[in-house]
Amino acid sequence: MTGPARENYREDVAGRANVEDTAELKAYYGDLERFEAAALWTVANKIEPWEPKSESQPVLWRYADLREPVLRSVELVSPEKAGRRVIYLNNPGRRDVAAAVGWLYSGLQVMKPGEVASAHQHSASALRFIMEGKGAYTIVDGHKMTLGENDFVLTPNGSWHEHGVEADGTHCIWQDGLDIPLVNALEANFYKVHPNMQQPVAYPVDDSSYAWGAPGLQPVGHDWTKDYSPLLKYEWEPTYEALTKYAKSTDGSPFDGVLMEYVNPKTGGPVMATIGASMQLLRPGEKTRAHRHTGSSIYQVAKGEGYSIIGGKRFDWKKRDIFCVPAWAFHEHGNASKSDDACLFCFNDLPVMRALGLYREEAFGENQGHQPVN
Ligand code: GTQ
Numbered sequence: 001m002t003g004p005a006r007e008n009y010r011e012d013v014a015g016r017a018n019v020e021d022t023a024e025l026k027a028y029y030g031d032l033e034r035f036e037a038a039a040l041w042t043v044a045n046k047i048e049p050w051e052p053k054s055e056s057q058p059v060l061w062r063y064a065d066l067r068e069p070v071l072r073s074v075e076l077v078s079p080e081k082a083g084r085r086v087i088y089l090n091n092p093g094r095r096d097v098a099a100a101v102g103w104l105y106s107g108l109q110v111m112k113p114g115e116v117a118s119a120h121q122h123s124a125s126a127l128r129f130i131m132e133g134k135g136a137y138t139i140v141d142g143h144k145m146t147l148g149e150n151d152f153v154l155t156p157n158g159s160w161h162e163h164g165v166e167a168d169g170t171h172c173i174w175q176d177g178l179d180i181p182l183v184n185a186l187e188a189n190f191y192k193v194h195p196n197m198q199q200p201v202a203y204p205v206d207d208s209s210y211a212w213g214a215p216g217l218q219p220v221g222h223d224w225t226k227d228y229s230p231l232l233k234y235e236w237e238p239t240y241e242a243l244t245k246y247a248k249s250t251d252g253s254p255f256d257g258v259l260m261e262y263v264n265p266k267t268g269g270p271v272m273a274t275i276g277a278s279m280q281l282l283r284p285g286e287k288t289r290a291h292r293h294t295g296s297s298i299y300q301v302a303k304g305e306g307y308s309i310i311g312g313k314r315f316d317w318k319k320r321d322i323f324c325v326p327a328w329a330f331h332e333h334g335n336a337s338k339s340d341d342a343c344l345f346c347f348n349d350l351p352v353m354r355a356l357g358l359y360r361e362e363a364f365g366e367n368q369g370h371q372p373v374n
């Protein structure tokens with residue numbers, strides 16, 4: 001028989017596949033192949049690992065490395081030609097699906113004053129986290145939002161959205177986060193360009209935050225009929241204030257410090273069906289314990305400096321750096337400063353894990369028995 005040797009993933013553990021290759025079996029596998037079929041026992045141990053095995057590597061993307069190349073793209077391509085001028089984060093283990101980690105995509109988008117990107121919609125859900133610049137805005141289904149540093153904005157799946165920078169603004173850079181790889185894996189991705197390339201602003205600017213952004217209060221008689229969150233922009237100042245106030249009343253999580261999730265005020269649940277987001281505060285000198293969980297996360301340092309140990313590797317970070325935590329990788333965080341707090345913005349696919357009944361979590365040193373016993 002010609003062709004590449006067929007792989008046979010054997011394990012010498014009771015209950016696992018362990019069939020030796022014989023000439024007769026090899027011929028049999030060849031016969032099956034002709035009918036687009038194969039013997040499960042040759043791949044069972046691979047497709048049913050004892051525990052999740054992420055293809056993704058832990059990566060730190062330093063802003064000091066990326067800022068210049070991102071700005072250089074402004075001279076090299078126009079948003080008209082590029083569609084969107086974005087430099088995306090390409091995890092070495094996930095280049096085939098353009099993921100930053102797991103099934104999540106992320107990129108740095110840059111626009112100069114007066115530029116606008118064309119309005120579009122897609123089945124992927126998206127968010128932005130503003131890194132630098134003045135005058136950035138996003139329009140989502142007619143709701144225009146002005147954006148400043150560390151503001152977080154949603155562009156839910158199916159919504160018409162576009163981004164721009166006002167003529168009197170400065171160069172703006174923000175992080176995009178999308179579930180493009182997931183939606184492509186599910187083979188459910190559609191894309192449309194707006195028929196007029198741009199959409200009209202249909203409501204007072206920042207109306208979404210004015211109506212829905214007050215903590216603990218909701219507008220009465222406001223008929224919100226869309227299935228996505230009516231709050232589309234989460235500003236930095238109230239977020240930081242909420243964290244510092246919460247820090248006065250809690251020891252925080254041993255794994256995450258003082259952690260708050262951004263929520264859809266209508267449901268109290270995650271900001272989008274497939275993407276969750278949070279901001280966490282590490283107190284001066286705080287070091288967390290290590291844990292791991294299913295689901296992938298991408299962090300951006302919103303404030304301060306420190307380090308994270310991810311899958312046994314140490315990454316030292318400072319403001320605007322981005323790093324990822326692959327599924328089921330142990331991770332812990334530390335604030336390097338003895339006097340200032342540090343804040344980490346995070347987005348993740350935990351809502352998918354939870355909705356599908358796949359969420360699992362484990363503290364370091366408390367192995368719950370996923371390993372082979374012999
Ligand atoms: O603006 O919706 O970085 O569709 C990649 C794909 C941003 C967007 C990206 C996108 C967007």
